[in-house]
Amino acid sequence: DAEVALVGRSNVGKSTLMRELTGHTFDTGQRPGVTRSPNHYDWTSEDFMITDLPGFGFMEGVPEDVREQTKTDIVRYIEDNADKILTAVLVVDGKAAVDIIDRHSGPDEVPYDVEMFHFLRDVDVPVVVAVNKMDKVDDRDERLNELCDRLGLYPPWKQWQNTIAPISAKRGSIEPMTDAVRHHLHEAERDDL
Numbered sequence: 001d002a003e004v005a006l007v008g009r010s011n012v013g014k015s016t017l018m019r020e021l022t023g024h025t026f027d028t029g030q031r032p033g034v035t036r037s038p039n040h041y042d043w044t045s046e047d048f049m050i051t052d053l054p055g056f057g058f059m060e061g062v063p064e065d066v067r068e069q070t071k072t073d074i075v076r077y078i079e080d081n082a083d084k085i086l087t088a089v090l091v092v093d094g095k096a097a098v099d100i101i102d103r104h105s106g107p108d109e110v111p112y113d114v115e116m117f118h119f120l121r122d123v124d125v126p127v128v129v130a131v132n133k134m135d136k137v138d139d140r141d142e143r144l145n146e147l148c149d150r151l152g153l154y155p156p157w158k159q160w161q162n163t164i165a166p167i168s169a170k171r172g173s174i175e176p177m178t179d180a181v182r183h184h185l186h187e188a189e190r191d192d193l
Ligand code: GDP
Pocket: 008, 009, 010, 011, 012, 013, 014, 015, 016, 017, 027, 028, 029, 030, 055, 132, 133, 134, 135, 136, 167, 168, 169, 170, 171
């Protein structure tokens, strides 16, 4: 079956978004350090499966090696299933993402979100960046343009509406994301003809 994979750092609102998409209840604010395996669910309104991959990145109390292992597992899952995964949704926190990216950019450091974005493109999985918590963002266009810039997408962000999807999972306003995902699913169908 067609599969949409959800990835993102911890605390970006992945569980909230999953609840919105599937109607299941998920543990928000999950206990850190618990390594989870990919979980599969039906996307209620759609005809495909949605795979929730573990949150990654810094969590208080989680040792470095567990974090690294989580990341390795995510990358391996995506590599192994790249031909089934029609679209990946990379969830980021719209309020914090640019600052986190800038804080972790350096001569020999690539921030997780940027790394994941390029990795997904390298394995030919179309990516939708679900920029969550937009209800907390005042300077919306500026933030989204900055994020584009950090991801190597030429601003303005409005040129990238199949890739950059500003949402607020908590408020149930996720249509830019579902629209972008549908766009990629239709492209994939067309390529199969
Ligand atoms: P996860 O660790 O990525 O699964 O994140 P959660 O879904 O547990 O959410 C982390 C925190 O962000 C919780 O306090 C949520 O209520 C909050 N959150 C999630 N989505 C939104 C949103 O769209 N707007 C705001 N303001 N907060 C959100």
